[in-house]
Amino acid sequence: MSTREIIDRLVRPEIRALSAYHVPPAAGLIKLDAMENPWSWPAELQAEWLQVLQAAALNRYPDPTAAELQSVLRTAMEVPDQMIVQTVAEPGRVIMAPEPTFVMYRQIATVCGLAFSGMPLDDDFSLDRERMLTVIGEQQPAVTFLAYPNNPTGNLFDANVIREMLAVADGLVVVDEAYAPFTDASFMSSLGEYDNLLVMRTVSKLGLAGLRLGMLAGSPAWLEQIDKTRLPYNIGTLNQLTGSFALRHKALFDEQARAIRAEREILAAGLGEFAGLAVYPSEANFILFRAPAGRADALYAGLQSAGILIKNLHGSADALHDCLRVTVGLPDENRAFLDALARLL
Numbered sequence: 001m002s003t004r005e006i007i008d009r010l011v012r013p014e015i016r017a018l019s020a021y022h023v024p025p026a027a028g029l030i031k032l033d034a035m036e037n038p039w040s041w042p043a044e045l046q047a048e049w050l051q052v053l054q055a056a057a058l059n060r061y062p063d064p065t066a067a068e069l070q071s072v073l074r075t076a077m078e079v080p081d082q083m084i085v086q087t088v089a090e091p092g093r094v095i096m097a098p099e100p101t102f103v104m105y106r107q108i109a110t111v112c113g114l115a116f117s118g119m120p121l122d123d124d125f126s127l128d129r130e131r132m133l134t135v136i137g138e139q140q141p142a143v144t145f146l147a148y149p150n151n152p153t154g155n156l157f158d159a160n161v162i163r164e165m166l167a168v169a170d171g172l173v174v175v176d177e178a179y180a181p182f183t184d185a186s187f188m189s190s191l192g193e194y195d196n197l198l199v200m201r202t203v204s205k206l207g208l209a210g211l212r213l214g215m216l217a218g219s220p221a222w223l224e225q226i227d228k229t230r231l232p233y234n235i236g237t238l239n240q241l242t243g244s245f246a247l248r249h250k251a252l253f254d255e256q257a258r259a260i261r262a263e264r265e266i267l268a269a270g271l272g273e274f275a276g277l278a279v280y281p282s283e284a285n286f287i288l289f290r291a292p293a294g295r296a297d298a299l300y301a302g303l304q305s306a307g308i309l310i311k312n313l314h315g316s317a318d319a320l321h322d323c324l325r326v327t328v329g330l331p332d333e334n335r336a337f338l339d340a341l342a343r344l345l
């Protein structure tokens with residue numbers, strides 16, 4: 001039997017139909033495509049970090065519970081004291097999310113063999129309240145995912161509608177706060193009010209995208225169950241040490257996040273100057289904008305020729321026709337982007 005035939009027999013059709021998350025090469029380009037923090041660490045902090053790593057016992061398994069890192073995360077992410085935190089495991093059961101949103105919810109649901117139901121957002125990318133409440137009431141999805149702020153649109157959903165959803169949902173409502181560093185809004189302090197609320201965070205957008213480290217906060221009873229799906233020693237020693245070290249210096253990352261928020265406003269104002277672009281409000285570290293009809297692909301290609309990589313969303317979903325997404329970079333990078341765009345428009 002050929003490999004192809006064996007794959008067709010063993011791999012579920014839904015998985016065969018998925019494509020892997022594609023990341024375009026970025027060498028030599030101004031990188032404004034992936035919501036990374038553009039600032040690096042001061043030299044003395046880098047030196048101190050290397051000293052921490054020097055002492056790492058890499059011949060040993062990591063701390064199985066990452067206790068030290070958990071405690072630093074709890075403080076850094078302002079998780080309420082009575083809540084027990086942590087697991088980077090996927091919550092495991094994805095069923096419903098408004099769309100367009102983070103594509104991994106659908107991907108993970110499919111990989112886990114669950115049905116995924118994407119609920120269209122309104123034209124301004126706000127939650128369709130009636131539809132969400134009706135679908136939750138009738139279908140009672142096991143899990144509803146809400147990116148808050150949403151990616152790739154950048155907006156915050158109405159917190160009152162989310163509270164209504166929490167009240168009518170039997171299943172879990174997972175509020176994904178990947179962009180928490182760039183907004184004042186959060187459901188972290190509401191964890192005690194709802195048994196079915198989980199809050200996800202990542203350190204990626206804060207400035208540690210290379211670590212691959214995230215966390216989940218919620219009721220101890222739920223975390224106890226979800227923790228069983230976590231693979232042993234899933235957070236390596238270097239990640240534990242680096243995460244703990246970096247988050248003890250959280251003031252630096254907070255300062256960088258403030259700078260990114262300030263730059264976001266400058267970038268939004270710059271984009272707003274171009275007639276013909278629709279610029280969507282953002283509470284994240286990126287901005288979604290809509291190009292004049294039919295021009296997104298050419299603008300994306302033109303920017304790439306000018307050495308600037310952003311994200312082209314045209315063609316990814318009907319609601320995102322002619323849309324492009326730019327990550328907030330360093331002031332010089334943002335200016336280079338606006339200058340290049342001015343030449344292309």
Ligand SMILES: *Cc1c(COP(=O)(O)O)cnc(C)c1O
Pocket residue numbers: 035102147148150151176178202203204205209212213214
């Ligand atoms: C980036 C992002 C994440 C998580 O990113 P990781 O780097 O995999 O931690 C989660 N949710 C949303 C909405 C995101 O945009």
